[in-house]
Amino acid sequence: MSLKPLIVICGTTGVGKSRLAIELALELSRRGTVINADAMQVYEGLDVLTNKVPAEEQRGVEHLLMDFKKPGEQYVVGEWVQDAVREIDKIHGEEKIPIVVGGTSYWIHHLLFPNTLPSRAGSLKHSSTPPSPRFLNALRDLPKNLADLYDTLPTTPPSAESDPANAFALHSLLSHLDPTMASRWHWKDTRKVLRNLEIMKENSRLASEVIADAHAAGITGRYRSLIFWLYAEPKALNTRLERRVDEMLSKGLLEEVRSVKNLSNYTDLTLGVYQAIGYKEFLNFMNDSKGDRQLYDTSVADMKQSTKKYAQRQIKWIRNKLLPAVQACSVSSRQDHAALAVKAFLLDATDDMAWEEKVLANAIRIAEAFLQNFPTPDPLSISLTAQVMLSAPTRPTDPKDILQSRRKLTCTTCTTDVERPFMLEVGHQWEIHQRTRVHKRLMKKASSA
Numbered sequence: 201m202s203l204k205p206l207i208v209i210c211g212t213t214g215v216g217k218s219r220l221a222i223e224l225a226l227e228l229s230r231r232g233t234v235i236n237a238d239a240m241q242v243y244e245g246l247d248v249l250t251n252k253v254p255a256e257e258q259r260g261v262e263h264l265l266m267d268f269k270k271p272g273e274q275y276v277v278g279e280w281v282q283d284a285v286r287e288i289d290k291i292h293g294e295e296k297i298p299i300v301v302g303g304t305s306y307w308i309h310h311l312l313f314p315n316t317l318p319s320r321a322g323s324l325k326h327s328s329t330p331p332s333p334r335f336l337n338a339l340r341d342l343p344k345n346l347a348d349l350y351d352t353l354p355t356t357p358p359s360a361e362s363d364p365a366n367a368f369a370l371h372s373l374l375s376h377l378d379p380t381m382a383s384r385w386h387w388k389d390t391r392k393v394l395r396n397l398e399i400m401k402e403n404s405r406l407a408s409e410v411i412a413d414a415h416a417a418g419i420t421g422r423y424r425s426l427i428f429w430l431y432a433e434p435k436a437l438n439t440r441l442e443r444r445v446d447e448m449l450s451k452g453l454l455e456e457v458r459s460v461k462n463l464s465n466y467t468d469l470t471l472g473v474y475q476a477i478g479y480k481e482f483l484n485f486m487n488d489s490k491g492d493r494q495l496y497d498t499s500v501a502d503m504k505q506s507t508k509k510y511a512q513r514q515i516k517w518i519r520n521k522l523l524p525a526v527q528a529c530s531v532s533s534r535q536d537h538a539a540l541a542v543k544a545f546l547l548d549a550t551d552d553m554a555w556e557e558k559v560l561a562n563a564i565r566i567a568e569a570f571l572q573n574f575p576t577p578d579p580l581s582i583s584l585t586a587q588v589m590l591s592a593p594t595r596p597t598d599p600k601d602i603l604q605s606r607r608k609l610t611c612t613t614c615t616t617d618v619e620r621p622f623m624l625e626v627g628h629q630w631e632i633h634q635r636t637r638v639h640k641r642l643m644k645k646a647s648s649a
Contacts, residue, residue, distance in 0.1 A: 203541060204292050205571055206423035207232070209301040210308055210518060211430035212511040214441045216549050218253045220430060220563060221301040225261040227564050230571065233291045234258075235284055236266040237302025237311075242280070243269050243473040248448050249456045250476055271460055271473040274356065276391070281311050288423070297571065305517045312542060313525050314422045315414045331404035338377045338406065346373045353397055357390035359470075368619050370394060380408040383607040386623050391470070411599045419528040421541030426570045427526070428563055429518055431589060433550040434511075441507045445500065448478070457482045477506045523590070543570070545579045546586040558583070613642045 207224065209217045218234075225232030236242065240250040244267055247254070252266065264287045269275050284300065284307075291298040300308060310316055342350065350373055360367040371387035374396055385392045396407040403410050432440070457479055469480050481503040485495045526544045545566055547559045562582060569576045580587045607626050611633065614622040624630045633639055 203421065203424040204288075205297060206288065206312075206425045207297060207299045207567060207570075208237075208308055208312065208425055208427045209299065209430060210237075210305050210427065210522070211303065211549075212432070212437060212514045213251070213303050213507060214437065214444050214511070215430045215432050216555070216559070217301050217303065217430050220428065220547075220559060221299050222253070222257070222259055222261050223560055224563055224567060225297075225299055226259060227560075228297060228567060228571070230295065230297050232261070232297040232299040233294075234261055234263045235287055235291075235298055235300045236263060237280075237284070237300050237304055237307050238266075239275075239280075239302075239304040239307065240473055240476045241266050241302070242275055243267070243271050243273075246271065246456050246460065246473055246476070248451045248453050249460070249478050250473065251444075251448070269472075271463060273472055274391075275472075276395075277307050277310055280307050281314075284311050285422075303514055305514060305522050309522050309525060312422060312425055312427075313419050313529065315418075315420060316525065329404070332406065332409055334409065335377075335400065335405050342373075342376055345369075346376055349373050350377075350397070350401075353394065353401065357394045360388035360390055364620060367393075370397065373397060378406040378408050380603055381406070384603050386608055387621065408599070408603070415599050419525055421529050423541070425542045426567060426576075427522075427542065427544040428566075429544060429546045429589075430549050430559070431515075431546050431585065432548075433585070436550045437511060438508050441511065442504050445478075445504050445507060449500070453478060454482065454486075458486060461486055477510060478503050481506060519589070543576060543579070544590070545576075545582060546589050548583045548585045550585070611639065613646055614639055 209221050209224075211217050221232075221234050225234060238250070241252050242265060243250065253263070265280070265283055288298045288300075300311065302308065339347075339350070346369075349369060354366075354370075358366040358370070367390045368387050370390060370393045371382060371385070374385070374393050375382040377400060378396065381396050382393075385396070387393070399407045399410055405413075460473065460479060461483070469475060473479070482499045485492070485499045488495055523544060526542050529542050545562075547562055549555065549559050551558065566576055568574075579590055605627070608623040609626050609630055610621040610623050614633075616622075624633050
């Protein structure tokens with residue numbers, strides 16, 4: 201059975217993704233419906249803080265999975281994928297084209313490639329596959345306190361800030377059961393730690409085994425997908441991002457931050473809309489009764505810097521995660537003698553004045569060919585920028601290699617409490633830490649003791 205079509209628009213914040221989605225939805229021969237793939241725009245209100253397109257600028261194009269969650273509510277990738285698949289099926293039933301748009305490429309990745317996201321507890325029926333021997337042995341060898349914790353896993357992850365004891369206990373449990381996966385996550389990353397434990401309960405296998413099994417099956421596409429990576433050169437983008445922060449402030453950003461803050465006296469900055477850039481940057485200013493001007497200026501500068509760093513991370517994710525998955529899917533398609541399921545094109549949005557020519561015209565031309573099953577151009581032929589950015593070095597897709605390259609190391613020198621270990625990622629992060637004054641001072645102190 202042939203796969204149904206899906207158009208995806210990804211890229212950094214502030215590059216024009218929503219604009220392109222709306223214009224494509226209106227210009228295509230088959231009208232499109234937009235599905236939000238921005239993790240912050242799922243939350244109600246807070247339109248300025250989360251950069252939602254105002255209703256009057258949506259030009260009558262339907263936008264789904266936007267503005268429907270409470271600010272402090274947790275909404276994770278597996279839930280969004282399920283919701284997105286449901287909406288895409290409805291759109292296909294209406295003979296329209298689903299256009300997924302957003303900067304949360306992690307969500308998009310798992311929507312496009314279904315076997316890259318292990319099931320969560322409660323999301324699927326329990327597998328009929330018998331428990332793995334490694335899982336049973338690890339479970340049998342658990343100390344009683346950790347065995348009890350495994351039997352009564354929390355439904356929501358504890359906060360490492362307000363409940364460090366339980367946060368570390370979860371990581372200890374994962375370390376006993378699956379040291380390979382535990383080494384990938386910091387003990388403070390309680391959401392990922394808990395998710396891995398849920399995966400083991402769901403599958404009766406180690407989380408590392410589940411991921412390895414999915415990789416062995418090969419990366420396949422859920423839909424016949426066309427990806428548009430909207431890209432702008434960093435220098436031009438950074439200028440745009442700084443200007444946008446100023447515009448957000450003029451539109452009432454501070455009032456929205458204040459309204460979110462007033463929802464609760466305590467907020468976990470790793471949950472819900474509290475993760476949005478602009479919230480934590482202005483917290484100190486909000487807590488200052490005098491409204492100090494210098495503190496305000498610092499908050500503005502911090503927000504601009506955080507926004508630019510976030511854009512850099514978004515580009516890295518696309519080049520290091522999404523594009524390798526597209527390449528791996530292409531290999532699987534060729535091996536199975538199947539049609540290419542996922543195609544990726546870069547559209548250069550560096551020059552605002554050239555939008556119609558370099559972005560919109562190219563997007564319409566490629567999308568129409570894609571929808572009619574006509575040949576599409578070579579992605580590298582679209583522009584010089586596409587040649588450079590799409591020719592990314594081959595990245596490992598084997599989970600063993602990825603886990604090894606992203607594992608966390610504990611600095612015993614800087615750890616003052618064994619139940620609050622000081623952990624850093626192997627490689628660049630670890631090397632920088634080794635050169636810090638604090639680490640060197642503690643090393644000297646330990647050697648002279």
